[in-house]
Ligand code: CP
């Protein structure tokens with residue numbers, strides 16, 4: 001069976017733990033599991049962290065990354081997603097894509113004969129969640145029983161983080177405005193993965209007792225036309241020092257970046273002593289190695 005990484009919740013708990021373990025093992029680099037193989041990195045949207053961490057992880061594992069802009073392959077424009085998957089499978093050991101529609105990366109996986117990695121879709125961002133878990137376990141302790149809060153938009157990053165936290169037995173507390181929150185079905189789905197999930201429209205309620213407070217942009221890539229309305233709707237969801245004070249005294253702040261100081265997070269929090277954002281960003285490389293090694297591992 002070809003291994004893909006499209007969503008965290010597609011994995012079993014032991015597979016998720018295996019990827020996290022591989023990420024942290026020096027022996028993975030020594031083994032050079034991508035030796036002589038290409039890895040296609042296709043981006044329909046901009047990227048800094050994901051592109052650089054994936055390119056360097058491929059190099060560290062002995063492979064050769066081939067960066068391609070989405071419009072160059074033209075999913076369903078220049079040719080079908082299925083034709084692209086079948087052709088590229090003959091060149092590369094892994095295909096990775098950042099796409100607008102999650103269905104595109106799912107169709108790539110369905111037609112590819114080599115592993116496919118989702119480098120962010122409208123639905124999820126599994127590579128980010130892996131880095132988030134590695135960072136939290138390093139700085140806040142084991143996820144099992146860890147109170148983790150998410151403030152702002154229940155978006156792709158939130159969904160993958162929530163899945164990972166719940167699968168590893170953490171508690172996930174959402175503070176999101178109505179209409180940008182997780183619906184009842186989604187809350188049930190997350191809870192069914194193994195964690196405890198709660199949600200409030202009040203960010204002060206959501207952060208109460210949290211050991212880690214996460215947020216992300218209010219305006220994800222592709223939502224630029226909603227910028228004005230979103231800035232109004234999310235105005236009360238900025239992670240300020242006052243909000244951090246309502247969390248546990250030891251609480252850490254995390255953000256997948258890129259960040260907007262003065263919008264979703266106050267500068268003094270983002271740049272303050274409780275912020276893990278740089279370590280978190282650096283762990284994208286750690287996580288990319290684990291994800292690549294795992295998908296080619298069988
Ligand atoms: N966090 C993240 O995925 O960043 P980039 O969009 O810069 O890759």
Ligand code: NVA
Nearest residue numbers: 155157216220221257
């Ligand atoms: N939610 C953001 C994450 C960026 C890394 C987006 O999709 O644009």
